[in-house]
Amino acid sequence: MRLSLKRSLTWVVALVLLQLVVYYWSLKRPRRLPPKLTLPRYTQTHPSNEGTCSFKTCPAVKEGYLNVHIVPHSHTDVGWLKTVDQYYTGEIPADIGQELGCVRCTLESTIRELEKNKDRRFVFIEMKYFSRYWNEIKDSERELIRTLIRERRLELVGGGWVMSDAGVTMYNDIIDQHTLGFDFIADTFGSCAQTRTGWHVDQFGHSREHASIFAQMGFDSLFVSRIDFEDLAERKRTKNMEFVWYTSPLNLRNRSSLFTQVTYDGYYAPNGYVFDSGSSSSLKVSELDAVHFLKIIKLRAQSYKSKHILVPMGSDFGYKNAETWFQYLDPLIKAANEIGSPGFQMNFLYSTPSCYTYYVNKEKLTYEVKKDDFLPYSVPPSAFWTGYYTTRGGFKKFIKLAGQILQACKQISIFMDLTDSFYHVNALRKYFFFCYDTLGCS
Numbered sequence: 001m002r003l004s005l006k007r008s009l010t011w012v013v014a015l016v017l018l019q020l021v022v023y024y025w026s027l028k029r030p031r032r033l034p035p036k037l038t039l040p041r042y043t044q045t046h047p048s049n050e051g052t053c054s055f056k057t058c059p060a061v062k063e064g065y066l067n068v069h070i071v072p073h074s075h076t077d078v079g080w081l082k083t084v085d086q087y088y089t090g091e092i093p094a095d096i097g098q099e100l101g102c103v104r105c106t107l108e109s110t111i112r113e114l115e116k117n118k119d120r121r122f123v124f125i126e127m128k129y130f131s132r133y134w135n136e137i138k139d140s141e142r143e144l145i146r147t148l149i150r151e152r153r154l155e156l157v158g159g160g161w162v163m164s165d166a167g168v169t170m171y172n173d174i175i176d177q178h179t180l181g182f183d184f185i186a187d188t189f190g191s192c193a194q195t196r197t198g199w200h201v202d203q204f205g206h207s208r209e210h211a212s213i214f215a216q217m218g219f220d221s222l223f224v225s226r227i228d229f230e231d232l233a234e235r236k237r238t239k240n241m242e243f244v245w246y247t248s249p250l251n252l253r254n255r256s257s258l259f260t261q262v263t264y265d266g267y268y269a270p271n272g273y274v275f276d277s278g279s280s281s282s283l284k285v286s287e288l289d290a291v292h293f294l295k296i297i298k299l300r301a302q303s304y305k306s307k308h309i310l311v312p313m314g315s316d317f318g319y320k321n322a323e324t325w326f327q328y329l330d331p332l333i334k335a336a337n338e339i340g341s342p343g344f345q346m347n348f349l350y351s352t353p354s355c356y357t358y359y360v361n362k363e364k365l366t367y368e369v370k371k372d373d374f375l376p377y378s379v380p381p382s383a384f385w386t387g388y389y390t391t392r393g394g395f396k397k398f399i400k401l402a403g404q405i406l407q408a409c410k411q412i413s414i415f416m417d418l419t420d421s422f423y424h425v426n427a428l429r430k431y432f433f434f435c436y437d438t439l440g441c442s
Contacts, residue, residue, distance in 0.1 A: 051192035057152035058355035062347040069351035073314035101317030109322040121350040127181035155352040157199040166207035197354040201225035201267035204385040205377035212247035221357040236303040290335035
């Protein structure tokens with residue numbers, strides 16, 4: 001059947017007009033989206049008064065002051081320039097020729113220093129390392145760790161087996177490796193040892209989908225670090241370093257919201273305050289040191305809205321000799337509190353990310369909403385960290401195949417109701433999630 005040109009044009013024009021009507025109707029239709037400004041969502045705590053179940057274990061703050069939350073931590077890559085075992089034991093490979101981390105030393109030293117002073121705090125992230133250390137130590141040392149966790153002087157932040165990448169990882173892998181870490185924490189220390197705070201400070205950009213998984217896991221706050229340098233500068237200028245991230249704005253809406261902070265200058269301690277070398281006896285805090293530290297904090301405070309500011313106090317594989325850090329930080333905090341800043345009252349204290357979030361939330365401020373990714377990550381002048389999306393294709397293929405095998409084993413064990421299969425599936429998880437670099441970070 002032949003159609004005339006005139007009739008064909010009539011149909012085309014009619015369809016175009018119909019599309020225009022639908023388009024203009026959609027513009028005028030009120031959207032059911034979250035408000036532009038909103039308060040952070042924060043989950044109610046457990047009735048227990050121990051660990052992360054109660055904010056009574058958080059350090060006290062001063063009303064009307066700028067409260068500076070000093071957060072001691074050590075960033076312990078689960079594999080990077082050395083193998084996981086070499087990082088844990090401190091072994092020095094011949095091809096590197098220098099020591100780059102000893103996680104066992106970090107945990108031994110830090111736990112010893114936390115015992116000396118009840119004001120001190122420390123956060124640890126990678127359960128791959130922490131579980132291995134736990135399996136090696138004596139019962140008396142285990143009981144000390146349990147006490148530190150109950151008193152929130154040692155806080156397990158994030159809780160995953162590793163700090164997984166946010167760019168090229170798969171949903172199942174992200175969920176599985178966090179489940180492995182969560183199970184270790186729950187089975188070993190109980191539910192009051194697990195925080196609802198994500199510490200995602202070393203990813204090359206941050207994915208909305210990964211953050212959505214955090215929200216669905218029950219997290220209510222997230223700390224990130226690496227974002228586009230121009231975005232970072234603009235956020236500092238407009239005081240939007242903290243915001244509410246709607247990680248699934250169209251389907252989960254407010255249930256997907258995360259109070260999110262971009263740290264001011266990465267996860268390292270401020271320049272000049274990294275104490276990985278030298279002995280504690282050679283470090284003395286002068287009044288000039290305290291005044292300089294006050295100036296740093298006063299500058300950083302200009303980029304945040306609340307009367308609280310978080311300062312990461314750590315480094316890559318820091319606190320191998322924790323005494324050096326704490327023997328300097330203790331008098332620095334004391335001196336800074338005594339000196340103060342004219343017209344700008346400050347209160348310095350050891351703290352944790354979850355306690356910081358609690359106090360910020362109490363202020364009931366409003367924050368801007370974000371609904372997209374922090375990808376790609378770029379640094380000045382114009383370098384984009386996107387090469388790892390496509391490099392090592394064969395290696396990534398093996399990872400995905402291993403993940404598929406793990407999922408198949410999990411499904412068979414459930415559908416066939418195999419007895420005692422949980423132990424064997426968890427053993428597979430432990431072998432699979434051995435390295436966050438393997439999961440795509442580098």
